[in-house]
Amino acid sequence: MLLGHHIPGTTRLHRLPAGTKLGAMLLIGLIVVVVRGPVSALVAVAMGLALLLWAGAGLRLTLRAIRGVLVVALCLGGWLAWQQGWASAVEGVGDLLALVLVATVLTLTTPVDELLDTIAHRVRFLRPLGVDPERVALAFGLMIRAIPATVELAEETQRAARARGLERSLPARLVPLVIRVVARAQHTGDALHARGLGD
Amino acid sequence: MIEFDRAGVRVPVASGDLQILAPTSLSLTEQRVALIGPNGAGKSTLARLVNGLATPSSGQVRVDGLDVATRGREVRRRVGFTFTDPAAQLVMPTAAEDVALSLRRTHRHRAERRAAALDVLADFGLEELADRSVQTLSGGQRQLLALAGVLATAPSVLVADEPTTLLDLANARMIGDLLLGLPQQLVLVTHDLDLAARCDRAVLVTDGRVAADGPAAEVVAHYRATAGTARPAGDRG
Ligand SMILES: Nc1ncnc2c1ncn2[C@@H]1O[C@H](COP(=O)(O)OP(=O)(O)O)[C@@H](O)[C@H]1O
Ligand SMILES: [Mg+2]
Numbered sequence: 001m002l003l004g005h006h007i008p009g010t011t012r013l014h015r016l017p018a019g020t021k022l023g024a025m026l027l028i029g030l031i032v033v034v035v036r037g038p039v040s041a042l043v044a045v046a047m048g049l050a051l052l053l054w055a056g057a058g059l060r061l062t063l064r065a066i067r068g069v070l071v072v073a074l075c076l077g078g079w080l081a082w083q084q085g086w087a088s089a090v091e092g093v094g095d096l097l098a099l100v101l102v103a104t105v106l107t108l109t110t111p112v113d114e115l116l117d118t119i120a121h122r123v124r125f126l127r128p129l130g131v132d133p134e135r136v137a138l139a140f141g142l143m144i145r146a147i148p149a150t151v152e153l154a155e156e157t158q159r160a161a162r163a164r165g166l167e168r169s170l171p172a173r174l175v176p177l178v179i180r181v182v183a184r185a186q187h188t189g190d191a192l193h194a195r196g197l198g199d
Numbered sequence: 200m201i202e203f204d205r206a207g208v209r210v211p212v213a214s215g216d217l218q219i220l221a222p223t224s225l226s227l228t229e230q231r232v233a234l235i236g237p238n239g240a241g242k243s244t245l246a247r248l249v250n251g252l253a254t255p256s257s258g259q260v261r262v263d264g265l266d267v268a269t270r271g272r273e274v275r276r277r278v279g280f281t282f283t284d285p286a287a288q289l290v291m292p293t294a295a296e297d298v299a300l301s302l303r304r305t306h307r308h309r310a311e312r313r314a315a316a317l318d319v320l321a322d323f324g325l326e327e328l329a330d331r332s333v334q335t336l337s338g339g340q341r342q343l344l345a346l347a348g349v350l351a352t353a354p355s356v357l358v359a360d361e362p363t364t365l366l367d368l369a370n371a372r373m374i375g376d377l378l379l380g381l382p383q384q385l386v387l388v389t390h391d392l393d394l395a396a397r398c399d400r401a402v403l404v405t406d407g408r409v410a411a412d413g414p415a416a417e418v419v420a421h422y423r424a425t426a427g428t429a430r431p432a433g434d435r436g
Binding site: 008112134145190192193194 | 272280281284292313348349
């Protein structure tokens with residue numbers, strides 16, 4: 001899974017300010033969701049792929065970026081095709097892939113530290129409402145981090161299940177994963193608290 | 200100075216309340232204090248009280264006179280805390296970014312923050328790893344980085360909960376030596392009795408209460424002599 005990883009580089013996309021990229025990502029996301037139909041969804045996927053290649057991801061990394069959501073995308077596609085027909089399935093899967101690709105481009109080309117600064121800066125105007133911009137930024141950063149961390153835990157759990165010959169048992173993989181994700185979240189919460197970052 | 204003033208901890212369980220730490224009074228002024236005892240004895244609970252990760256259900260805990268329950272924010276700026284598993288503590292993708300996260304409050308500008316983070320990493324011999332993904336670091340490197348992230352803000356007290364338990368011998372020795380040499384006051388929870396014996400004072404915790412307290416070498420010797428005879432962890436009747 002590539003989403004949430006940063007790869008230092010010097011491409012044009014790397015050098016764009018984080019705020020511009022964040023704004024563009026939100027705009028593209030909005031367009032992808034609002035504009036209906038399978039054709040636009042396919043165009044969005046093509047655009048997402050082009051951006052990712054432009055960000056210097058290369059073919060292998062780009063495939064890795066998609067592989068992470070492929071299972072979810074195929075389930076979604078199968079269900080939509082059955083419920084609403086092919087056009088909806090293509091649109092649903094296309095929209096999902098496009099969103100993941102665009103988000104991957106953002107994290108791939110932008111250091112988290114810079115993203116946190118940008119977000120904290122952008123949500124400053126909420127301060128009179130009692131919102132702490134630093135906390136919003138931190139929450140966003142953690143959300144991005146949580147994705148690859150969860151995938152890592154899933155892989156470990158999968159290995160643990162295999163070591164006991166339980167790889168075909170869904171509960172043997174799912175139950176420990178859920179417990180570990182929750183435990184990890186609690187530990188991380190404690191650690192942030194201990195570092196005074198939640199204050 | 201860390202003061203426990205009849206501080207006790209009860210947690211709700213299915214069958215009512217469970218006292219996991221009996222009211223405890225301690226005044227820790229020594230530079231290096233070890234907390235030792237069997238698994239489940241209450242060492243972590245005692246350690247977590249020091250910076251408000253756990254709150255006493257009775258009594259008070261004070262750091263430099265500040266009540267942890269009501270002045271938590273100020274206390275946490277003085278007290279750093281590290282966990283057994285550094286993976287849970289490292290939240291940013293790269294080593295430098297993780298240290299920089301600690302510095303957000305003190306360094307407003309990104310470039311300054313990065314420079315300060317690199318300085319901290321260099322202090323810990325981690326400068327080569329600045330831009331490495333945290334996930335690719337070894338256990339010893341991760342624990343070192345976790346320490347760097349916490350010490351970056353220059354707390355006056357460091358509480359370390361079993362920092363060497365997950366490490367191999369060489370890394371455990373490296374981290375242990377580093378901790379004992381810190382200028383900060385150290386509260387060290389550990390099962391490494393050789394390390395504990397090198398502290399100035401040791402507190403032996405068993406069954407949720409202080410069983411022995413005094414010069415580290417003596418308390419460790421007492422624990423070594425009696426350890427096999429204590430009831431196993433969790434067996435509280
Ligand atoms: N939130 C909780 N709920 C119930 N029991 C707890 C809770 N936290 C700790 N305990 C129990 O309290 C005892 C002391 O825990 P802890 O301080 O972590 O021990 P140690 O660090 O010495 O191994 C253990 O038996 C543990 O299971
Ligand atoms: Mg413990």
